[in-house]
Amino acid sequence: xxxxxxxxxxxxxxxxxxxxxxxxxxxxxxxxxxxxxxxxxxxxxxxxxxxxxxxxxxxxxxxxxxxxxxxxxxxxxxxxxxxxxxxxxxxxxxxxxxxxxxxxxxxxxxxxxxxxxxxxxxxxxxxxxxxxxxxxxxxxxxxxxxxxxxxxxxxxxxxxxxxxxxxxxxxxxxxxxxxxxxxxxxxxxxxxxxxxxxxxxxxxxxxxxxxxxxxxxxxxxxxxxxxxxxx
Numbered sequence: 611x612x613x614x615x616x617x618x619x620x621x622x623x624x625x626x627x628x629x630x631x632x633x634x635x636x637x638x639x640x641x642x643x644x645x646x647x648x649x650x651x652x653x654x655x656x657x658x659x660x661x662x663x664x665x666x667x668x669x670x671x672x673x674x675x676x677x678x679x680x681x682x683x684x685x686x687x688x689x690x691x692x693x694x695x696x697x698x699x700x701x702x703x704x705x706x707x708x709x710x711x712x713x714x715x716x717x718x719x720x721x722x723x724x725x726x727x728x729x730x731x732x733x734x735x736x737x738x739x740x741x742x743x744x745x746x747x748x749x750x751x752x753x754x755x756x757x758x759x760x761x762x763x764x765x766x767x768x769x770x771x772x773x774x775x776x777x778x779x780x781x782x783x784x785x786x787x788x789x790x791x792x793x794x795x796x797x798x799x800x801x802x803x804x805x806x807x808x809x810x811x812x813x814x815x816x817x818x819x820x821x822x823x824x825x826x827x828x829x830x831x832x833x834x835x836x837x838x839x840x841x
Contacts, residue, residue: 618657621646625654626668630717634665634727662730669722669731672707672715673738679703680741693752697802700745701772705794708780720777723770742769753805757817760809768801 624646628637639654639661646653658664683699684691691699708716721727736743746765753761775797779785785793 617648617653621648621654621657622664622668622671625664626672626714626718629665629668629721630714634661634721637661639664665722665727665730666734668718670735670738672718674735676703676707676715677738677741679706680745684741684744691748693749693806694798694802696745696748696752697768697805698798700742700749700768701776701798701801702794703741704772704776705779705790705797708776709785709790713780716773716777716780720773723773749805756809759817759820760813764805768805771804772797772801 621642625637625642628642628645639658640651643651643654648654650656654664658667680699680703683702687695687699704716704719707713722731749765750761753764756764779790779793
């Protein structure tokens with residue numbers, strides 16, 4: 611059995627594709643090893659130890675790339691960025707990843723960022739989500755006028771819905787440049803609308819009925835990244 615990095619990366623690339631296409635729970639390490647063309651039936655277990663560790667490493671590798679791109683966008687904005695600029699920096703790196711030919715990351719991310727697999731990411735390297743934490747912290751500051759339960763829900767939904775929409779876009783295959791750009795801008799516009807929408811009278815009334823001791827749900831994205839006011 612080859613122990614070189616090429617074998618490990620081949621297994622990782624095959625896993626990303628299979629997890630994206632079939633779901634994480636539907637793919638065993640033994641099946642992954644066979645699909646990667648490895649004759650040793652324990653190759654995936656040898657390189658990664660467990661499916662949970664493989665999922666963490668895939669998340670760290672690809673999210674790290676998105677994280678670097680997002681920091682580039684944030685660096686160009688400087689301090690005092692507005693809600694639209696922050697939302698663009700939040701979503702655009704994911705959209706660029708989804709537009710890559712033969713991409714699988716967004717479909718993988720859509721699965722791993724919801725229970726039960728999101729709990730596997732609790733021990734992932736926090737450095738790879740540093741840009742998301744920074745953006746959501748800045749957005750939380752801009753939206754500090756919102757009641758905390760509303761803010762937490764909207765911050766989490768902004769990521770959940772964007773990731774799932776981009777996963778579907780990725781699954782559909784390459785689009786021309788204009789359609790891809792329009793899809794990205796449309797998601798950004800819709801996200802801004804959701805984040806900045808006024809709180810309705812119905813929501814205000816329900817908030818007033820909530821007991822002060824009622825625990826809030828562990829929304830997936832704040833659970834993973836500890837988003838500022840959503841902690």
